[in-house]
Amino acid sequence: MLSEFKIEGGDFTRAGYASSQIKKILKNLNVSPDVVKRVVVALYEAEVNIVAHAFKGVIVADISNSGIKLVLEDEGPGIPDIGMAMTKGYSTASQTVREMGFGAGMGLPNIKDNADRFEIVSEVGKGTRLSIEIDFL
Amino acid sequence: MLLKEIVQKLDLKVFTPEIDVERDVKDGYASDLLSDVMGGAKEGEIWITLQTHKNIVAVASLKDLAAIILVKGFEPDTDTKEAAVAEGIPLLGTESGAFELSGRLYNLFK
Numbered sequence: 001m002l003s004e005f006k007i008e009g010g011d012f013t014r015a016g017y018a019s020s021q022i023k024k025i026l027k028n029l030n031v032s033p034d035v036v037k038r039v040v041v042a043l044y045e046a047e048v049n050i051v052a053h054a055f056k057g058v059i060v061a062d063i064s065n066s067g068i069k070l071v072l073e074d075e076g077p078g079i080p081d082i083g084m085a086m087t088k089g090y091s092t093a094s095q096t097v098r099e100m101g102f103g104a105g106m107g108l109p110n111i112k113d114n115a116d117r118f119e120i121v122s123e124v125g126k127g128t129r130l131s132i133e134i135d136f137l
Numbered sequence: 138m139l140l141k142e143i144v145q146k147l148d149l150k151v152f153t154p155e156i157d158v159e160r161d162v163k164d165g166y167a168s169d170l171l172s173d174v175m176g177g178a179k180e181g182e183i184w185i186t187l188q189t190h191k192n193i194v195a196v197a198s199l200k201d202l203a204a205i206i207l208v209k210g211f212e213p214d215t216d217t218k219e220a221a222v223a224e225g226i227p228l229l230g231t232e233s234g235a236f237e238l239s240g241r242l243y244n245l246f247k
């Protein structure tokens with residue numbers, strides 16, 4: 001089953017919408033609560049990163065019997081050093097974003113901790129693509 | 138412990154009288170960093186913070202937190218209150234700072 005969501009950069013009022021929709025779908029499918037929790041954390045962080053750091057993006061969620069695959073593709077500045085970006089505490093978030101309590105540099109580490117498979121591909125000046133897979137069993 | 142008891146014992150202000158406070162609270166979590174809460178808070182915990190914008194409701198709802206307590210007399214933004222009612226997340230408040238409130242809450246759980 002495929003679901004698609006469009007994300008606008010800078011629009012914090014809707015941040016978390018895709019995560020909450022996916023949470024509902026997974027709960028209805030009786031996916032185990034622990035798995036739902038991991039999906040929610042990973043997807044929320046990835047969703048907010050598009051809002052906080054990119055211009056716009058698309059989320060595609062592919063749910064099968066064995067798991068969920070989330071692909072998030074954005075148009076934005078890209079990530080020059082992915083190793084650095086993955087480091088806990090590293091953030092380039094603006095002052096305004098930090099005042100809201102984002103920008104702790106914990107989002108990408110949270111995604112890694114909760115995903116079974118996680119991949120980032122990024123091109124500076126173009127955008128970033130995340131692929132997050134979480135197994136149901 | 139029931140949220141109702143916590144509201145009484147800590148003399149908390151209730152910003153969302155529409156939402157019932159009969160629910161169970163398992164523990165507390167104090168943080169103003171949203172991704173710290175995303176990564177660290179657990180279902181049924183009550184969240185202590187000074188953030189007042191709408192995103193705290195999204196985080197609390199996604200994490201199945203029991204309620205949010207705003208410290209230092211902070212009031213929720215209007216759209217935060219609306220979102221809280223829609224999501225069924227009780228929004229509470231206190232004049233105390235996070236340190237004092239956390240200590241008092243911690244003692245209730247001891």
Ligand SMILES: Nc1ncnc2c1ncn2[C@@H]1O[C@H](COP(=O)(O)OP(=O)(O)OP(=O)(O)O)[C@@H](O)[C@H]1O
Nearest residue numbers: 049053085091092093102103104105106107108172
């Ligand atoms: N989609 C993206 N586009 C461009 N840069 C990104 C993107 N996602 C992450 N980054 C970069 O990687 C850094 C680390 O991201 P991470 O999610 O770990 O922390 P953060 O978003 O800065 O803060 P937090 O997630 O704790 O609120 C960001 O500050 C930013 O520089």
Ligand SMILES: [Mg+2]
Nearest residue numbers: 045049107108
């Ligand atoms: Mg982030």
